[in-house]
Amino acid sequence: MYRSNVLVCGGTGCTSSNSLKIVEKLNEELKAKGLEKEVNVITTGCFGLCALGPIMVVYPEGSFYSMVKVEDIPEIVEEHLLKGRIVTRLLYQETVEDDTVKSLNKTAFYAKQKRVALRNCGVIDPEKIDDYIAQDGYAALGKVLTEMKPEEVIQTVLDSGLRGRGGAGFPTGLKWKFAAANDADQKYVCCNADEGDPGAFMDRSVLEGDPHTVIEAMAIAGYAIGASKGYIYVRAEYPIAVKRLQIAIDQAREYGLLGDDIFGTGFNFDLQLRLGAGAFVCGEETSLMTSIEGKRGEPRPRPPFPAVKGLYQKPTILNNVETYANITQIILNGPEWFASMGTEKSKGTKVFALGGKIKHTGLVEVPMGTTLREIVEEIGGGIPNGKKFKAAQTGGPSGGCIPTEHLDIPIDYDNLLEIGSMMGSGGLIVMDETDCMVDIAKFFLEFTVDESCGKCTPCRIGTKRLLEMLEKITKGQGTMEMLDEMEELCYYIKANSLCGLGQTAPNPVLSTLRYFKDEYIAHIKDHKCPAGVCKELLEFKIDKEKCIGCGMCARKCPVSTIHVTDYTAPGKKKPAYEIDPSKCVKCGACMDTCKFGAVSKG
Amino acid sequence: MQKKISNLPFKGTPEQEAKLKEVIAKYQDDPGAVMPVLQEAQDIYGYLPIEVQTMVAEGLNVPLEEVYGVSTFYSQFALSPKGKYNISVCLGTACYVKGSGDILNKLSEILGIEAEECTDDGLFSLTACRCIGACGLAPVITVNDDVYGRLTVDDVPGIIEKYKN
Numbered sequence: 038m039y040r041s042n043v044l045v046c047g048g049t050g051c052t053s054s055n056s057l058k059i060v061e062k063l064n065e066e067l068k069a070k071g072l073e074k075e076v077n078v079i080t081t082g083c084f085g086l087c088a089l090g091p092i093m094v095v096y097p098e099g100s101f102y103s104m105v106k107v108e109d110i111p112e113i114v115e116e117h118l119l120k121g122r123i124v125t126r127l128l129y130q131e132t133v134e135d136d137t138v139k140s141l142n143k144t145a146f147y148a149k150q151k152r153v154a155l156r157n158c159g160v161i162d163p164e165k166i167d168d169y170i171a172q173d174g175y176a177a178l179g180k181v182l183t184e185m186k187p188e189e190v191i192q193t194v195l196d197s198g199l200r201g202r203g204g205a206g207f208p209t210g211l212k213w214k215f216a217a218a219n220d221a222d223q224k225y226v227c228c229n230a231d232e233g234d235p236g237a238f239m240d241r242s243v244l245e246g247d248p249h250t251v252i253e254a255m256a257i258a259g260y261a262i263g264a265s266k267g268y269i270y271v272r273a274e275y276p277i278a279v280k281r282l283q284i285a286i287d288q289a290r291e292y293g294l295l296g297d298d299i300f301g302t303g304f305n306f307d308l309q310l311r312l313g314a315g316a317f318v319c320g321e322e323t324s325l326m327t328s329i330e331g332k333r334g335e336p337r338p339r340p341p342f343p344a345v346k347g348l349y350q351k352p353t354i355l356n357n358v359e360t361y362a363n364i365t366q367i368i369l370n371g372p373e374w375f376a377s378m379g380t381e382k383s384k385g386t387k388v389f390a391l392g393g394k395i396k397h398t399g400l401v402e403v404p405m406g407t408t409l410r411e412i413v414e415e416i417g418g419g420i421p422n423g424k425k426f427k428a429a430q431t432g433g434p435s436g437g438c439i440p441t442e443h444l445d446i447p448i449d450y451d452n453l454l455e456i457g458s459m460m461g462s463g464g465l466i467v468m469d470e471t472d473c474m475v476d477i478a479k480f481f482l483e484f485t486v487d488e489s490c491g492k493c494t495p496c497r498i499g500t501k502r503l504l505e506m507l508e509k510i511t512k513g514q515g516t517m518e519m520l521d522e523m524e525e526l527c528y529y530i531k532a533n534s535l536c537g538l539g540q541t542a543p544n545p546v547l548s549t550l551r552y553f554k555d556e557y558i559a560h561i562k563d564h565k566c567p568a569g570v571c572k573e574l575l576e577f578k579i580d581k582e583k584c585i586g587c588g589m590c591a592r593k594c595p596v597s598t599i600h601v602t603d604y605t606a607p608g609k610k611k612p613a614y615e616i617d618p619s620k621c622v623k624c625g626a627c628m629d630t631c632k633f634g635a636v637s638k639g
Numbered sequence: 640m641q642k643k644i645s646n647l648p649f650k651g652t653p654e655q656e657a658k659l660k661e662v663i664a665k666y667q668d669d670p671g672a673v674m675p676v677l678q679e680a681q682d683i684y685g686y687l688p689i690e691v692q693t694m695v696a697e698g699l700n701v702p703l704e705e706v707y708g709v710s711t712f713y714s715q716f717a718l719s720p721k722g723k724y725n726i727s728v729c730l731g732t733a734c735y736v737k738g739s740g741d742i743l744n745k746l747s748e749i750l751g752i753e754a755e756e757c758t759d760d761g762l763f764s765l766t767a768c769r770c771i772g773a774c775g776l777a778p779v780i781t782v783n784d785d786v787y788g789r790l791t792v793d794d795v796p797g798i799i800e801k802y803k804n
Contacts, residue, residue: 235732394736
């Protein structure tokens with residue numbers, strides 16, 4: 038028995054800021070103090086509060102140390118772990134109140150969260166199957182194999198109301214039912230872990246923090262539809278997730294939880310990893326399966342749906358990581374428990390990756406129906422630097438921007454569609470007044486143009502034309518007619534593209550046109566970018582009353598277009614400088630250099 | 640995105656070829672072998688010149704055009720070699736709204752190369768990459784396996800200096 042457990046986050050966010058060095062240092066210091074048999078150091082998955090990484094929690098006290106540095110470790114070991122005095126200075130300050138330390142679950146970031154899919158992230162060591170089993174791991178698989186018929190499993194999932202967490206929100210139970218109904222000598226269970234949305238990292242955190250939950254759920258799905266083989270298609274850009282998944286699969290095989298005759302019931306199921314190679318379109322189900330087959334990941338028309346002809350032309354189900362992460366809890370706690378959370382048509386919880394202009398960047402899991410305002414202002418801690426909220430972007434390149442007026446809408450699949458965005462996989466990027474919405478639309482279109490596989494014309498050429506128009510507008514060469522043309526083209530692409538990538542690619546344009554048309558008009562009519570982002574429309578100016586004539590800006594200017602004038606402002610000793618706009622490349626070096634705030638852009 | 644195909648002569652060693660043959664043998668009976676084999680081949684050679692693609696095609700008994708099709712389709716496969724230090728700038732949404740575009744421009748200005756290119760001395764290559772998921776540290780760049788987060792444009796010259804020696 039250990040008297041203390043130290044949990045250090047080993048998710049990608051915290052390892053990027055050196056948490057593994059912290060683990061090393063901890064072990065070293067503990068050994069030096071002879072505490073290695075009393076204090077246990079555990080590397081866990083993501084705690085969610087990535088903005089404050091690296092994160093370290095000491096139990097039984099529950100002390101939450103944030104932004105820990107390697108240099109802090111000797112003090113924490115000496116004071117806290119040896120002498121029992123918590124180092125309050127290094128704690129997450131929200132947990133410190135009048136000299137007492139309050140529970141993490143009472144802080145603004147965690148209080149409104151309900152962790153179902155993320156229940157084990159930041160709690161167990163993902164590389165130890167025994168840790169997972171201690172948290173009721175593989176109990177759901179045991180229950181399903183020994184007490185339930187496949188139809189009962191499917192009915193339970195149907196009753197829970199679980200909908201696919203990958204984006205479109207198709208009822209999971211229904212998918213399973215279709216695949217179960219098709220007879221075949223071989224069926225497949227696949228997991229979509231090709232999280233390609235820029236700014237989304239929910240699935241990665243589940244895989245890094247709790248890989249066994251996905252493996253267990255896939256085995257359950259295999260039993261339900263009659264499949265003996267499964268594939269997890271995971272992005273190669275997630276090396277930690279890939280490594281932990283492989284460890285988890287090997288351990289499950291060793292324990293007889295994968296392989297032949299699981300729990301002595303005669304049920305066989307085994308899994309294989311497949312690494313994606315960086316193609317966004319492979320998040321689409323038919324493309325993903327083509328890619329598992331080792332080919333170019335291009336989509337194909339549906340029907341036939343994968344439940345009839347999927348991987349290698351056999352009946353296949355494909356679910357997202359987060360969807361699987363809910364399955365074991367539904368089996369153990371019952372469908373009624375799951376259906377008691379959420380809204381009428383969207384049950385359970387949803388994980389969001391909060392990013393962009395927000396204080397608490399990180400991972401949050403909230404019941405469906407939580408408002409965007411609660412997520413952004415309460416859990417997320419609002420916008421930093423006193424800036425104003427402008428929009429929240431959900432659904433990545435397939436979604437849209439939600440403006441202030443819709444902040445109080447309860448988030449679920451249907452409400453988000455209604456206001457022109459979509460749930461997507463759960464990326465939630467917050468933007469403030471310094472973000473230009475035309476530029477954001479252009480950013481997403483650049484992404485889809487790059488990632489369009491080129492198979493169908495509406496997507497390949499349509500998105501390219503759309504991007505060209507956006508580029509013209511951000512350069513001040515747009516016309517008002519262009520806005521109508523763009524809208525028409527958007528609807529054309531949506532209606533005629535082969536797969537989900539093209540069908541949703543125009544959404545960022547449509548939603549910004551809907552809510553931020555005035556910004557488009559300002560670019561076109563006034564040749565101005567209100568947020569000051571679009572370089573071609575900017576003009577840098579020197580305020581001659583503020584300029585002290587030091588000439589720093591002129592020396593920094595890469596194109597030597599800043600010259601001294603013959604005007605000296607009252608109270609200043611030297612004549613002021615001015616910018617000749619004809620040669621200005623708008624690099625902003627002058628503005629960064631000026632210590633007197635005399636350079637402005639607009 | 641159009642991929643840049645290298646004109647540099649192929650310099651494979653017999654050891655590398657032996658390793659590749661092992662990989663091909665390992666996947667011989669796997670129906671979806673082309674991608675995993677190319678991934679491991681890229682680990683061995685650092686990139687996928689046409690000579691390596693030909694070996695993969697012959698080894699797995701699939702047409703070369705299929706192998707070429709796969710290696711040009713996925714952004715992870717590189718057809719030209721990377722520098723000793725490969726700098727990736729994350730252009731995911733979270734990094735982009737926090738200014739990673741400016742950081743890419745600065746790197747490109749200092750190194751004198753565009754994204755997906757390599758400096759003449761083979762020391763640095765520059766990549767604009769998709770979200771690496773370290774959104775809490777935005778904006779982020781990686782130099783080989785080192786991660787640099789919460790960057791400003793002014794941090795860029797110092798980082799490059801560190802690797803020059």
